[in-house]
Amino acid sequence: MTILLPQTRGSAGRAPRLDIDLGAVAHNTRLLASRASGELMAVVKADGFGHGALDVARTALAHGATRLGVTSLEEAWALVDADLGVPVLSWLNPVDADFATATARGVEVAVPSLPHLAAVAAAPGRTRIHLHVDAGMARDGAEPASWALLCRTARRAEQRGEVEVVGVMGHLGCAADPADDCNALARTRFVWALEHARAAGLRPRDRHLAATAATLTDPRSHHTMSRVGAGLVGIDPSGTTSLRPAMTLTAPVVSVRRVRAGTPVGYGHAHRTSRATHLALVPLGYADGLPRAAAGCAEVLVHGVRRPVVGLLSMDQLVVDLADRGVDLGETVTVFGPGDQGEPTVAEWAAWAGTIEHDVVTGIGARIARRVRGVPHLRSLS
Known part of the structure; x- marks a missing residue:
């Protein structure tokens, strides 16, 4: 058995690397904007689904998006600091969140309950809010039984x-299956929630229910705006549209060895x-975000x-396992990418691990070096 001494991680300038293709983000944004009936909100939560919140935000705004959305106020601050010139909505915050700073900095916030409304109304100034209704997920949003009261109370606070x-x-809880x-x-x-809001005297100009899947498949859910996040980076939960994946993960070979038949590999000799x-x-x-559950199924190029x-x-x-072919130390291995060169895709890694693509792209660890390329200019949909 011949054992080749490994390089150390990152030696000779080689290290695992994550490439982010903003050209793909631009393409996807234009396509999604062409499908949306109203405005397009670019959702850049979780660091832009692991692709870089500011890079994705700037690219999406240059190619058809008009708003930005995140979950927490902490995510919103970076967008406000970047002075991107568009409204930013934050929709998942505890009742004791810093709504005073949100108001002062012009961040719009979602209100899913009477306690949240009281906390927001108590902040100095006048906060722009989106009342959030539970449309059937028993998750975030006001329960139907409390909705009418929430609307009436919001109207009094508005007055x-x-x-x-x-x-x-x-x-929407089931948009992946149209x-x-x-x-x-x-x-x-x-629609029932909107009717109650109007009956309470409210006139919300922004009405939004659809995310990526429904933006692509269900015009009846579009209203005045659609929120898209996963679609910006190439993920279509409905599986109906060919979007361009924006992430490629590569790494070098650090050692190669020739082994006999029957050689055990790794922990537990699995x-x-x-x-x-x-x-x-x-x-x-x-630790870098590759799903451990993909063991026994995964492939690389x-x-x-x-x-x-x-x-x-x-x-x-x-x-x-290289079979009968050896490789040189430092040879690049493509773990996943768009699939154009035959490499596995994020969708395949998700399937091997029994999870969804969102789980894979948002899990890639911070210790992997990143390279952002293809910062695009505005151009027509192609």
Whole structure:
């Protein structure tokens, strides 16, 4: 058995790298904007679904988006600091969040309950709010039984100058399956919520229910605005549209060894080689965001050929079976990408792990070096 000494992680300028293609974000934004019936809000929560919130925000705004959305106020501050010149909405905050700073900095906030409304109304100044209704997920948003009272109370706060109700919002629970009956129920509940808001004397100009999947498949849910996040970076939960993945993950080979048939690989000896083969070590693991559950299924691209990942994924490394081909130290392995060159995609890694693409892209760790390319200029949809 021949053992080649490994390079250290990052030696000779080589290290795992995540490439972010903003050209793909631009393409996806233009396509989504062409499908939306009204405005397009670019949702850049979770650091732009792991792609960089500011980079995704700037690109989306240059290519058809007119608003920005995040979950927490902490995520909103960076967008406000960047002075992007568009409204920013934050829709998931505890009742004791810093609504005073949100008001002072012009961040719009979602209000899902009477206690939240009281907290926002108590902040100095006049806060722009979106009343948030539970459209059928039993998750965030006001329960239907409390909705009418929330609308009436918001109207009184508006008359006192404490808030301005600029929007009503909800979420679809089954939009990934356009045929699911729960979508029709959610649309009906949202219209019901709007009728109660109007009956209370509210005139919200922004009415938004659809996210990426519904923006692509269900015009009945669009209203005045659609919120898209996953679609910006190439994920279509409905599986109906070819969007361009914006993330490519590569890493160098740090060691190669020739082993006999029956050689155990990795922790627990979860894999034994069925023949004499070459094994390559790649310095990526579950601490970098690769789903450990993909062990036994995953593949990577080496020299233009897919090769299986064997054994368990470790915290910092994985092993690739090269069969009868060796590779040079430092050879680039493509873990996932758009799939244009035959490499696995994020969708495949998600399927191997029994999860969704969102889980994979938002989990990539901070220790991986990032390169952003293709910062695009505004151009027509192609």
